[in-house]
Amino acid sequence: MTGLRHVYSGKVRELYETGDGVLLLVATDRISAFDHVLETEIPDKGKILTQLSLWWFDRLAEIVPNHLVDAPIPAEFAGRAMACRRLSMVPVECVARGYLAGSALADYRSSGSVCGVTLPAGLSDGSRLPRPVFTPATKAPRGEHDQNIPAAVVAERVGADVAAELERITLEVYLRGAELAERRGIIVADTKIELGFDSGGALLLADEVLTPDSSRFWPADQWSPGRSQPSLDKQYVRDWLPPLLPEPVVERTRDTYVRAYESITGLSWG
Numbered sequence: 001m002t003g004l005r006h007v008y009s010g011k012v013r014e015l016y017e018t019g020d021g022v023l024l025l026v027a028t029d030r031i032s033a034f035d036h037v038l039e040t041e042i043p044d045k046g047k048i049l050t051q052l053s054l055w056w057f058d059r060l061a062e063i064v065p066n067h068l069v070d071a072p073i074p075a076e077f078a079g080r081a082m083a084c085r086r087l088s089m090v091p092v093e094c095v096a097r098g099y100l101a102g103s104a105l106a107d108y109r110s111s112g113s114v115c116g117v118t119l120p121a122g123l124s125d126g127s128r129l130p131r132p133v134f135t136p137a138t139k140a141p142r143g144e145h146d147q148n149i150p151a152a153v154v155a156e157r158v159g160a161d162v163a164a165e166l167e168r169i170t171l172e173v174y175l176r177g178a179e180l181a182e183r184r185g186i187i188v189a190d191t192k193i194e195l196g197f198d199s200g201g202a203l204l205l206a207d208e209v210l211t212p213d214s215s216r217f218w219p220a221d222q223w224s225p226g227r228s229q230p231s232l233d234k235q236y237v238r239d240w241l242p243p244l245l246p247e248p249v250v251e252r253t254r255d256t257y258v259r260a261y262e263s264i265t266g267l268s269w270g
């Protein structure tokens with residue numbers, strides 16, 4: 001393999017391109033909370049999330065093809081990188097929700113609906129929705145928040161046929177993910193996926209999938225609607241405001257990612 005070219009820095013990930021035109025999606029150990037990247041890293045976080053994504057891509061392959069390619073990973077990124085084909089990314093964040101939380105809860109409280117979908121009255125923080133809903137969002141520029149949009153706006157942007165495919169794939173990925181996780185005692189409250197077109201015009205699942213950075217995972221035995229739910233990710237970090245995390249907070253946060261990986265896959269970490 002020839003040289004690596006750095007393409008883009010995300011908050012917690014880096015994108016490189018190899019000399020062969022393969023993209024390397026590298027998950028770092030950085031962690032963000034309240035829209036900020038913290039100074040303290042969480043050891044192995046990037047590896048855990050990458051291995052979880054790879055596990056899910058394999059489980060979801062019968063539902064939707066994905067962007068992974070078989071290419072060597074440079075030793076410096078071992079375990080934390082995915083080699084991907086370059087896609088033409090769909091300019092929509094595809095979100096499916098089975099439970100009410102986050103921006104959907106805020107929208108529901110102010111309008112009784114989310115992305116143009118009217119929800120029943122009487123729901124509270126963490127309530128299960130009558131059925132999973134597709135709640136697409138715009139990809140906001142860096143530093144800004146994604147904005148929820150009605151499915152009709154997705155259709156205006158990408159055409160009705162593609163919009164229908166995005167909704168179908170997103171709901172199928174959510175349903176399959178939620179079903180597998182539920183058997184392991186984990187609620188997938190919501191998940192965000194990214195899709196893109198390959199050179200032949202096929203829609204492929206891209207980016208990371210069903211990780212704690214793209215989804216809300218709740219331990220099912222602690223689920224109790226009417227309050228904010230404890231989640232298998234940054235709970236300890238969010239409860240700790242200063243940017244430098246003390247070692248016990250780092251350790252518990254790392255444990256949370258390991259627990260998400262082990263619970264969902266049934267495998268043991270390391």
Ligand code: Q0Z
Nearest residue numbers: 008009010013014015067084086087207
């Ligand atoms: C992913 C991201 C970052 C990692 C673009 N297969 C693909 N083809 C084209 N573009 C992408 C992908 Cl996955 C793509 N992202 C998000 C940002 C590090 C991933 F800094 N952006």
